[in-house]
Amino acid sequence: MSRLRSLLRQVNWLDEKPSLQSRSSSDPSPATAPVLRDLATDRVTLTPETRLVYHTDPHSAAADRYRLLRIRLQTLRNLGKLRKLLVTSPLPGDGKSTVVMNLATALAGKGNRTVLVVDADLHRSPLASSLGIRAQSGLAECLEAGNDPLTAIRYLEPLNWYLLPAGEATGNPAELLHGPMLPNALETLANNFDWLLIDSPPVLPLSEVLSLKDHSDGTLLVVRAGITSQDAVEEAITLLGKQHVLGIVLNGVEQSDMANHKYGYGGYSGYYHPAHERSSGSAD
Ligand SMILES: Nc1ncnc2c1ncn2[C@@H]1O[C@H](COP(=O)(O)OP(=O)(O)OP(=O)(O)O)[C@@H](O)[C@H]1O
Numbered sequence: 670m671s672r673l674r675s676l677l678r679q680v681n682w683l684d685e686k687p688s689l690q691s692r693s694s695s696d697p698s699p700a701t702a703p704v705l706r707d708l709a710t711d712r713v714t715l716t717p718e719t720r721l722v723y724h725t726d727p728h729s730a731a732a733d734r735y736r737l738l739r740i741r742l743q744t745l746r747n748l749g750k751l752r753k754l755l756v757t758s759p760l761p762g763d764g765k766s767t768v769v770m771n772l773a774t775a776l777a778g779k780g781n782r783t784v785l786v787v788d789a790d791l792h793r794s795p796l797a798s799s800l801g802i803r804a805q806s807g808l809a810e811c812l813e814a815g816n817d818p819l820t821a822i823r824y825l826e827p828l829n830w831y832l833l834p835a836g837e838a839t840g841n842p843a844e845l846l847h848g849p850m851l852p853n854a855l856e857t858l859a860n861n862f863d864w865l866l867i868d869s870p871p872v873l874p875l876s877e878v879l880s881l882k883d884h885s886d887g888t889l890l891v892v893r894a895g896i897t898s899q900d901a902v903e904e905a906i907t908l909l910g911k912q913h914v915l916g917i918v919l920n921g922v923e924q925s926d927m928a929n930h931k932y933g934y935g936g937y938s939g940y941y942h943p944a945h946e947r948s949s950g951s952a953d
Pocket residue numbers: 718719720758760761762763764765766767768790795869870871920921922937938
């Protein structure tokens with residue numbers, strides 16, 4: 670793990686991020702945006718495969734890790750203009766969607782913050798289906814036909830957050846996400862929510878993540894413990910740019926490693942905080 674540790678040290682969590690502009694005190698709080706009152710509501714169906722531990726097992730160590738992540742992100746948000754957060758990973762299956770769903774639930778709390786998850790993985794749309802929601806139009810149709818993205822949003826009960834499904838692209842998803850409609854769509858969405866979490870395809874095989882990155886305020890990189898290679902993590906950070914990566918979520922840490930402090934931070938979804946790493950010494 671020592672090379673991964675050294676990589677993580679390069680991602681300066683909470684260090685000054687030039688990409689985060691200062692927040693103006695006149696920035697409107699979107700928490701009460703009237704447009705949200707008229708949105709359709711879907712009731713989700715959770716299964717063990719959904720792995721929404723923050724909701725199903727709120728007292729677990731895993732849920733606690735998400736609580737910690739929420740606190741870190743809120744701190745960053747208070748320091749700068751962090752509203753649009755991209756969640757990606759080096760390769761498919763690292764756990765991006767799992768982390769997004771849990772983090773959205775943690776950030777939304779009892780509904781006191783408005784959180785929108787944008788499913789920007791236009792190659793497949795697992796979020797709606799893994800939540801047991803009927804396939805519907807979404808981001809793809811907004812980008813293709815210029816529809817108002819706010820009209821395709823669903824409110825999810827009992828999770829207290831909103832979803833813009835991926836929809837179904839008739840054209841090339843990469844061209845859609847690189848196209849001219851994306852920046853305005855994301856800006857319109859961000860202006861109506863406290864948080865925008867963008868669930869994306871993996872960064873190494875798919876160039877469109879870089880366009881999503883260009884129109885978001887920061888990136889969380891999800892890494893699958895014991896599976897994602899260090900070369901892949903390194904390459905992903907280089908592509909995204911060190912300054913854009915706000916932190917790394919280590920997904921799938923075994924409980925035994927957590928108990929042994931093998932990863933410094935433990936948990937079902939461990940979380941690395943490089944500043945802590947520096948002060949905690951080597952735990953390899
Ligand atoms: N910590 C974990 N332990 C065990 N299984 C997990 C864990 N996290 C995610 N999974 C499972 O791994 C699979 C991939 O997870 P997920 O869909 O969240 O990854 P992803 O990065 O979004 O994948 P994709 O690149 O296909 O969008 C899912 O079946 C999920 O239930």
